[in-house]
Amino acid sequence: MNMEIIASQSGVSSGYRVDVSRGERVGRVSSEWFSRPDDQRFLSLDDLGASVRHRTERSRTRVVDTGGIRVEANRNDPDRLALMFPGSDAPVSPTHWSFGQLAAQVGAPAAYLRQLPASLAAINLQYGLNSNRVEQIKILETEAVASAHRIDLRAVTGPDYGRIFDHELVDAVQRIAGNGTGDTRWKVPGMLDWSTGIYNPHVDVRRDTTTLYASDRDVFLFLVDDLNPIEAGRLPYGSPDLFFRGFYCWNSEVGARTLGIASFYLRAVCQNRNLWGVEDFQEISIRHSKYAASRFAHEAAPALLNFANSSPQPFINGIRAARERIVARTDEDRSHFLRSRGFSRAESARVIETVLREDGRPPESVFDFVQGITALARSKSHQDARLDLEGRAKRLLDRVH
Numbered sequence: 001m002n003m004e005i006i007a008s009q010s011g012v013s014s015g016y017r018v019d020v021s022r023g024e025r026v027g028r029v030s031s032e033w034f035s036r037p038d039d040q041r042f043l044s045l046d047d048l049g050a051s052v053r054h055r056t057e058r059s060r061t062r063v064v065d066t067g068g069i070r071v072e073a074n075r076n077d078p079d080r081l082a083l084m085f086p087g088s089d090a091p092v093s094p095t096h097w098s099f100g101q102l103a104a105q106v107g108a109p110a111a112y113l114r115q116l117p118a119s120l121a122a123i124n125l126q127y128g129l130n131s132n133r134v135e136q137i138k139i140l141e142t143e144a145v146a147s148a149h150r151i152d153l154r155a156v157t158g159p160d161y162g163r164i165f166d167h168e169l170v171d172a173v174q175r176i177a178g179n180g181t182g183d184t185r186w187k188v189p190g191m192l193d194w195s196t197g198i199y200n201p202h203v204d205v206r207r208d209t210t211t212l213y214a215s216d217r218d219v220f221l222f223l224v225d226d227l228n229p230i231e232a233g234r235l236p237y238g239s240p241d242l243f244f245r246g247f248y249c250w251n252s253e254v255g256a257r258t259l260g261i262a263s264f265y266l267r268a269v270c271q272n273r274n275l276w277g278v279e280d281f282q283e284i285s286i287r288h289s290k291y292a293a294s295r296f297a298h299e300a301a302p303a304l305l306n307f308a309n310s311s312p313q314p315f316i317n318g319i320r321a322a323r324e325r326i327v328a329r330t331d332e333d334r335s336h337f338l339r340s341r342g343f344s345r346a347e348s349a350r351v352i353e354t355v356l357r358e359d360g361r362p363p364e365s366v367f368d369f370v371q372g373i374t375a376l377a378r379s380k381s382h383q384d385a386r387l388d389l390e391g392r393a394k395r396l397l398d399r400v401h
Helices: 028-035 045-057 095-107 109-114 118-131 166-177 292-309 314-322 331-339 345-359 366-379 383-398
Strands: 005-007 014-017 024-026 059-065 070-073 081-084 092-094 135-145 149-158 191-193 198-200 213-214 221-235 240-251 259-266 273-287
Touching: 005 109, 024 366, 028 221, 028 273, 045 059, 045 166, 045 213, 045 221, 070 118, 081 118, 092 095, 092 273, 095 109, 095 118, 095 149, 109 118, 166 221, 166 240, 166 314, 191 383, 221 259, 221 314, 240 273, 240 292, 259 292, 273 292, 273 314, 331 345, 345 366, 366 383
Parallel strands: 092 149
Antiparallel strands: 005 014, 014 198, 024 273, 059 135, 070 081, 081 092, 135 149, 191 198, 213 221, 221 240, 240 259, 259 273
16 A cells, blocks of 8 residues: 655654545534534543533432322523422423423423513423423433532433433444543544645644534434554555545434434535535434334444444445446547536536546546536535535446445
């Protein structure tokens, strides 16, 4: 394997030259990075795991009858509601999220109730609970960190909700990634230098660079194997086409989102945590239904382990086969190849033009066309149009594998 490794004066590898004009751009990690405040950013999997695990240890889940719930204005804070559940001796304080869930369970508009005085909102919510046909709900109560005497209601779901705790996902990741900071091959990613085209895997994990996040509603983790680049063929100008393996996963133990894992190969991660040059993107998600915990144990966790330990050879072979499969020699061949696969005349012309501009020659192989299609997708401002093109490119590549 002949990789183009850029060495520093000390002789230690300082990065890899990559071509991010190819493949897809995935912005999911960047969206998380932009939206997370400092108190949701963690510098290691140990710290993140300890936080969500401690939260679970202070929590309990139970199913209660809605007819036995009592709603009243909080005696210590008349602007807040308090809930008394069957079997509880102390009032429970709903979070903003769980209040919305409770209102949804009884068919009440949460946004409207929040605008009312607490006493009036309590009357409306109590009426909904007493008259609603939902007889049981599942609640998640957690002892507040700041006060041992306060219990927070963090989630209200249907009785068959299959909760997967956030720490269970973090535990599964730690089994392959350790601390996530370099003690295994999986780590928080490095950073692309746009001025040089060099991807540097050696970047300190700080609040502004970490990709390990957790809030009171969810967790999100993104890790890469960027110290072990994979060469999958060579670029038109002779340099190796380098990839790294990566995955991100997410969960919400309070019902804010599904559990999911996405795995892929990528060429770089930039400062804003956009993923560049992504290929072979695969995603699985699990709804928190009745048997979610079993599906996580038998599907998601093993899938993550298999990806972490798998050989990249099938991916390399697939890329090589796509590069070697010549499907067009003339302009007529090129237009026919795309038009016969559902591309319009205008789209076909733009794909061919893109490859010609970026590679200095018209597309000939399946891989050339796939790269042109994904480049065209990146130019689309509407997500639906972008995902449609990326999906067609992936299907085209899959037929060669």
